[in-house]
Amino acid sequence: MPLGQRAGDKSESRYCGMEVLDFPAGEELPAVLSQSLSSAFDFLLAPLVDPGYRPAPGAVLPVAASDLVLSPSQWSSHIVGKISEWIDLDSEDEQLRLDSEVTLKQEIAWASHLSLQACVLPPPKRSSCANYARVVNHILQGLTNMQLWLRIPLEKSEPMDEEHDEAKNNSNMTVTVDSWVWWNSFRLLCEHSSQLCVALDVLSTLPSMNSLGRWFGEPVRAAILQTNAFLTNSRGYPCLSKRHQMLLTGFFNHSVQVIISGRSNHNISQVGLLSGDENHTEDTSVRHALGPYLEYIAYIYQRMDPLPEQERFEINYRDFLQSPLQPLMDNLEAQTYETFEKDTVKYSQYQRAIAKALVDRVSDDEVSTIKTVLMVVGAGRGPLVRASLQAAEETGRKLKVYAVEKNPNAVITLHSLIKLEGWESLVTIISSDMRCWDAPEKADILVSELLGSFGDNELSPECLDGAQRFLKPDGISIPSSYTSFIEPITASKLHNDIKAHKDIAHFETAYVVKLHRVARLAPTQKVFTFDHPNTSSNPSNQRYTKLQFEIPEDTGSCLVHGFAGYFDAVLYKDVHLGIEPNTATPNMFSWFPIFFPLRKPIHVPSKSPIEVHFWRCCGSTKVWYEWAVTAPSPSPIHNSNGRSYWVGL
């Protein structure tokens, strides 16, 4: 039974499982499952094989009776297989290593036979786990649907061993190992397989928030919450520290499901009886020992704010890679215009900016004598024409509007809009590319929305350079400037989706994507700025920027799969509009971020800055970006000469 009804949330995180600690022999498994399901757990993490088993010639795998004890749908919907924990593929003991390999393969084969969705692999027993990864990699080559979740403790304290000279004589000393490093080396050895995921063991102590944040960009499928990570509230019930609660909410928001593990440390029936609490004196004979932990997890889930309506609408776009629009080279479709036009926030920002510009342009004394010439360049189906006329009405300024649009299909709709609204005397429609239109007069105000997720990536600079010819020398451009921003991110899902194309071109392409399972590793930085009108002595739209990102020290090392890109536009004076996370315009949904991938993810050791270069290059028929990392290690220059991705002029 799901943890709760959170409107719009259909992610896996609604389901909560429990770990079965003992091997349920024979007919016990159906009973254990039925008791857990009736206690509102959704699935079990259960051992499949007697842990006492060691392979021997002719030995039959001692499974929990046959596959017939559960129905096929019960196996696949309610059981996650737990691979035997004794398995140690990097042991010094050769026999143990060989037995481990045979057993691991046998158990996975059995789990595949049962059509389980996933199996949890035991944590690596040591930091060097190449043989373990090699065997898992073999297995992954042959798996079709099943995922393997490598179990990794969120924080790992290890006694110092003989490798640590200083501690040789002090066996009490421990070091904290960054367990992300284990995961990273394991997945690198397994070539970033998309079927290799993570199950994180959440213990009573947690590393820093920055270090935890890295996991949100990794394929974490489950958080295994140990009962001893829980505290006890004043009434004797299990609860979690504030930091654990925040982490749990983070997991829920990143579609990670919880599995409760361990023995109960809270005897609730006794607490209820002793404290005389009438609400908590149920019959313990029917109460699951882990029930109070599940209730607490459900409480945290239900306490979360409902997903905002827009977020619900966009849920299917999460981490879905889309090619950016090319509104200059292509003609947009009606459906695309319709989506734009739903974003009332965007148009009200424009209306505010236009109103301010009109008031600055024409003083109150001049309103009856001066008519402002305003040109909407790239008018689409007319929403900015409407915003302009509304701004004129609001401010009492007279307006003459030209609506310039190069898409002949949108022009048809523009004509019918003007007729429908009775704006014939106010608006002149020009069916032309703004770069070659011979305007009959000059404009006081030029209004455009030619912005892409990265600001200039839909060629607003090139189009507005063309339109600037018919802007009065003291005329106003709305927007007056826009700036692009980037930040390094971990995004293993996006990386794997691009890798699936098996070519370089897809790694040299920028994508529009609603980022979801990503870790943002450092604050955003500005990349390119364009000002309009362009009065610079060098009118070129080519740009080059070198940036250094410092990852917070307590993050530890991390893997960068690419750069998330955003923009912010100054429409007029203090009216802005954008998607840069720190200043994003609330409730505006016209733009998702852009993602610039890296062909090979870059490992960034702790405290090492990332140096990245971005170029905006212009040719006679196209504009394109090139990008490269030079520190901590060099990447190739991506998209050299626009060979894989470009925007047509």
Ligand SMILES: C[S@@+](CC[C@H](N)C(=O)[O-])C[C@H]1O[C@@H](n2cnc3c(N)ncnc32)[C@H](O)[C@@H]1O
């Ligand atoms: C992003 S859409 C915005 C449309 C509309 N202003 C809105 O907000 O819904 C950009 C529009 O500009 C048009 N456009 C792009 N480049 C143009 C050019 N060089 N000349 C005229 N129209 C252009 C496109 O056809 C498209 O209709």
